[in-house]
Amino acid sequence: MPDQLSLTPRQREDLRTVAGMIVPASDEYKVPGADDAAIQADILATLGRDTKLVAAALDHLADLAGGPLAELDADRRDAVALVLRKHGGVAAATLVRVVLQCYYRDDRVLRSLGLELRAPFPRGHVLPDGDWSLLDPVKARGGTLRRAP
Amino acid sequence: MKDPVDVLIIGAGASGAAVAWSLAETKMHILCLEQGGWMNPAEYPSTGRDWEAKFYGEWSSSPNVRGRPEDYPVNDDNSPIKVVNYNAVGGSTVMYTAHWPRLHPSDFKVKTLDGVADDWPIDYDALTPFFEENDKMMGTSGLSGDPLSPLTHPPMPQQPMGLTGAIFGKAMNKLGWHWWPSDTTVATMDYEGRARCINLGHCTPACAQGAKSSTDITYWPHAIRAGVELRTHCRVREITTDENGMASGVVYYDKDGVEQFQPAHVVIIACNGVGTPRLLLNSASSRFPNGLANSSGLVGKNLMFHPYAQIYGYVKEPTDSNRAPPTCLWSKEWYDTDLSRGFVRGYGVQFVRGAGPVFEAVVSEQKGILPWGDDHHRVFRKLNGHRLGFSAICEDLPEEHNQVTLDPVLKDSHGIPAPKIDYTISENSRKMMEHALARGREVLETAGATDICINSPIPWGGWHLLGTARMGTDPARSVVNEWGRTHDVKNLFIVDGSIFVTSGGVNPTSTIQALALYIADQMKQRLANLFD
Numbered sequence: 001m002p003d004q005l006s007l008t009p010r011q012r013e014d015l016r017t018v019a020g021m022i023v024p025a026s027d028e029y030k031v032p033g034a035d036d037a038a039i040q041a042d043i044l045a046t047l048g049r050d051t052k053l054v055a056a057a058l059d060h061l062a063d064l065a066g067g068p069l070a071e072l073d074a075d076r077r078d079a080v081a082l083v084l085r086k087h088g089g090v091a092a093a094t095l096v097r098v099v100l101q102c103y104y105r106d107d108r109v110l111r112s113l114g115l116e117l118r119a120p121f122p123r124g125h126v127l128p129d130g131d132w133s134l135l136d137p138v139k140a141r142g143g144t145l146r147r148a149p
Numbered sequence: 150m151k152d153p154v155d156v157l158i159i160g161a162g163a164s165g166a167a168v169a170w171s172l173a174e175t176k177m178h179i180l181c182l183e184q185g186g187w188m189n190p191a192e193y194p195s196t197g198r199d200w201e202a203k204f205y206g207e208w209s210s211s212p213n214v215r216g217r218p219e220d221y222p223v224n225d226d227n228s229p230i231k232v233v234n235y236n237a238v239g240g241s242t243v244m245y246t247a248h249w250p251r252l253h254p255s256d257f258k259v260k261t262l263d264g265v266a267d268d269w270p271i272d273y274d275a276l277t278p279f280f281e282e283n284d285k286m287m288g289t290s291g292l293s294g295d296p297l298s299p300l301t302h303p304p305m306p307q308q309p310m311g312l313t314g315a316i317f318g319k320a321m322n323k324l325g326w327h328w329w330p331s332d333t334t335v336a337t338m339d340y341e342g343r344a345r346c347i348n349l350g351h352c353t354p355a356c357a358q359g360a361k362s363s364t365d366i367t368y369w370p371h372a373i374r375a376g377v378e379l380r381t382h383c384r385v386r387e388i389t390t391d392e393n394g395m396a397s398g399v400v401y402y403d404k405d406g407v408e409q410f411q412p413a414h415v416v417i418i419a420c421n422g423v424g425t426p427r428l429l430l431n432s433a434s435s436r437f438p439n440g441l442a443n444s445s446g447l448v449g450k451n452l453m454f455h456p457y458a459q460i461y462g463y464v465k466e467p468t469d470s471n472r473a474p475p476t477c478l479w480s481k482e483w484y485d486t487d488l489s490r491g492f493v494r495g496y497g498v499q500f501v502r503g504a505g506p507v508f509e510a511v512v513s514e515q516k517g518i519l520p521w522g523d524d525h526h527r528v529f530r531k532l533n534g535h536r537l538g539f540s541a542i543c544e545d546l547p548e549e550h551n552q553v554t555l556d557p558v559l560k561d562s563h564g565i566p567a568p569k570i571d572y573t574i575s576e577n578s579r580k581m582m583e584h585a586l587a588r589g590r591e592v593l594e595t596a597g598a599t600d601i602c603i604n605s606p607i608p609w610g611g612w613h614l615l616g617t618a619r620m621g622t623d624p625a626r627s628v629v630n631e632w633g634r635t636h637d638v639k640n641l642f643i644v645d646g647s648i649f650v651t652s653g654g655v656n657p658t659s660t661i662q663a664l665a666l667y668i669a670d671q672m673k674q675r676l677a678n679l680f681d
Contacts, residue, residue: 022514022521029526046199049206081521093515100510101202113506113533120195121357124347125472130310134318135292138327143296146485148254148272149261 005051007044010068011058016040017069018061019099021081031112034103042102050098057088057095150410154180154378157399157413159385159428161185162240163658164645164665165419166364166372167283171669173375175676180411181377182401184384185219185237188365193357195349201471201507208354210244211609212236219382221561221568223423225611228572230454232423232611238381239365241421242658245612246353247361248476248499249289249332250655251280251299251663255485259546259651263486263493266546269650270622270631271667273299279666283659284332286371287362288340291332297481298329305337308346311469313502313537314477320596326588327482331499332659334362335474341367350471350505361474383409386565387432388416388441388641395680396441396641402563415640415672415679419665422452422614422647426553427568429618442618442635442643447628449554451547451616453652456574457607458582460589461501461538462598463531470534471505483541483588484654492580494544496654498589501538509533516602537598540607541585543578544654547616574606582606613657618647632675633668639680644668 007015020035032039047054064080065072072080084092103109107117155177158165169181194200194208205214210233212220219236235244254273259266284303291303307330310318314330321328335352336343346360359366373379382404389410391397398412418425426449432441440448469477480498487495504512513519513532520528545551556569574582582605593601621627624636629648635641644665646657653660672679 023525024523026523026526029530031526046202085521096514097205097511100514101199101205101507104506104510105198105202110506113530115506117198119197120200120349120471121193122347124349124358127309127311127348127469127473128315130315130318132310134310134315134322135329137322137325138329139294139296141296141325141327143327145253145297145299146255146262148258 007047007051007055007058010062011055012044014058014061014069015043015054018081018095019043021077022096022099023103029112031109032106034099039102039106042106043098046102047098050094053091053094054098057084057091060084060088060091151412153398153412153414154178155413156180156415156417157182157411158417158419159399160240160419160421160424160645161238161364161369161379162419162421163242163364164661165240166368167286167662167665168417168419168644168669169377170286170368170372170375171666172672173372173377175673176376179377180413181379182383182385182399182411183238183379183381186381187238188243188355190355190357190359193355195357201505204354204508210353218562221565222559224556224559224567224569228570229574229608230456230572230606230611231609232570232614233609234421234423234614237365238369238379239363241612242363243355243365244353245658246476246656247334247474248479248656249291249334249659250479250497251301252653252655252660253299253484256651256653259494265493266651267621267626270620276660276663276667279663279670280659283662283666287334287367287662288336288343289332289334290337292330295329297327297484301332303332305340308333308335308337308474308477311473311477311502312466313468313500316464316466316468316537316596317478317500317592320592321480323595324591326480328478328480328500331476331479333474333476336360336362346474348473350473352474384563384565385428386563388428390434390436390441390638394436394638396638406563415642417642417644419645421645422617423553423568423570425643425645425647426617427555430555431566437637442628442637442641444637445625445628447619447626449617450549450552451619452551452553452570452572452614453545453547453616453649454572454611455545455613455652456543456578456582457610458541458543458585458589459538459604459607460586460593460601461536462593462601463535464537464597465535467534468503468536470503470536473502475501477502483585490584492577492584494546494577494581494654496541496543496581496585498585499540499542501540503534503536503538506533509536518600518602532600537593537596539589539592541582541589542654542656543581543585545578545652546575547619547651548575553617613646613652615646615649615652615657618643619650620648621650632671633664642668642672
């Protein structure tokens, strides 16, 4: 596994390409893809302890592609991605996870999902108390605790 | 040379805090050494927009992933269930689901009732007053009167049913199966200086509101006011003994990494079912070559995890997802033995409200139900905010080959040998898990769920660390006696989950703390002849 503190330009380019394959932009849902510049910047800024595994996954990807991922045709790219997902192990899972965890905290994405753009604390959320008469059949059925001698 | 203390407690988590508070009224000099520090709620995940990402790093439930200086590594490669814990003042109560069932009366007599494992040397009634006392101290919420659970008296009303609870309640009613609002340690009203729950979301990794009970905000302030001394960032390496075979104190590393010796008249271990055997085995000496208090050979043996069988799916209507504490209801429908099911003993169920968007995306992609490419967005919108979860907590029976030993290579940051776990899921547990998954599928399908997925066992589900220094009256078959004193060392006590004889099918923290209070009470009653 490479002992890297940051990604090389080549790795960054492949990261951008594969991120766009995982989550492409959508006009229908009015969301950017995970290859969006702001999302890529977030990924790179917060890689931290995941850097080595992500670098390893990208190196694996480069080996499979035999060159920059973006230069492959679509079918070949998909085939390479499929192999990475099947055989990439923890490194590939980490790569996908860092893409998704940054994508699903982007303001534009959360807005499209109808989610609020804030931390849970301090406002929290409101929950319906619910209809506790649903418990009536359970109460009516009753039951007994198993006895201990 | 430091002055000796009367009582030295190792570990400031669930049981260490309870025993410290209870013993404080004796006015003895009580010192607790804790390898972690005080928590700062302003830094808890829910205070930031990146709250979910933190669960994969510094707020992972796995000490191996977290790797904080306060953590010690665990070699759990030879176990399908990985150890999870937290090391700080409050221990793993900082990072738990706050689900608060108790062992049932029948759980203490499994040999008599079902012919398996062993009976406990104490019964449920012995713990009843301590369950009640602990519920007040921890501050529980719930609805009294569950016909299939021991009677409890939560001082606060139950959590809201929410959207998920209503879906599950209706499905369980259609099937004619038992369900009930869970007792939890989530404050549903302002309680003893704690603010009520405002539904920050998944509160397993600590509650910034302080609504979820953890012993750093419940027992410890009381214990410290009563005179207990708590020394943080102090990692105990070994318990020392004198020429009479009595515990004489502990060797520990202080916050600066400097080795210290603290003499003590009584030592109490409260380090959980992995940390406690690790410490006892690391305390081997010429007098105790197999580890301290280990004449039975059972220190570290009989590890019980509670294999979790989890099944979940997605409904069309919205669920609570991340907008509430994760658990709201339980079921005891399959708790007691019914041999027609093909296994002995049983399991409790906790119904899970849902997940946040990052967790949903990551897990669903891993499960293969969330595709890459153009269809990603449509599928994600079908999944996110629509999850229902059914988790069975399967009773794990004690088996000696499931064990904690010392790793010959792996060490913590102070060079202390780390624990090694060897664990397999028994055939009985596997059958129980299959049964639970089948029932869970029925429940989910009755609720209209599709895209059903399984985690069985939950791999990062080793929350409950039990049985590795079991309680009993026979010194050849147990490590501590019926009031928590080790058979071999008469001033050494254990109060954590390692003394469980059997595991029951419920989250154990309530019972662990009741046991700690019970042992403290036994000690107080016997102060004049504690070492006889």
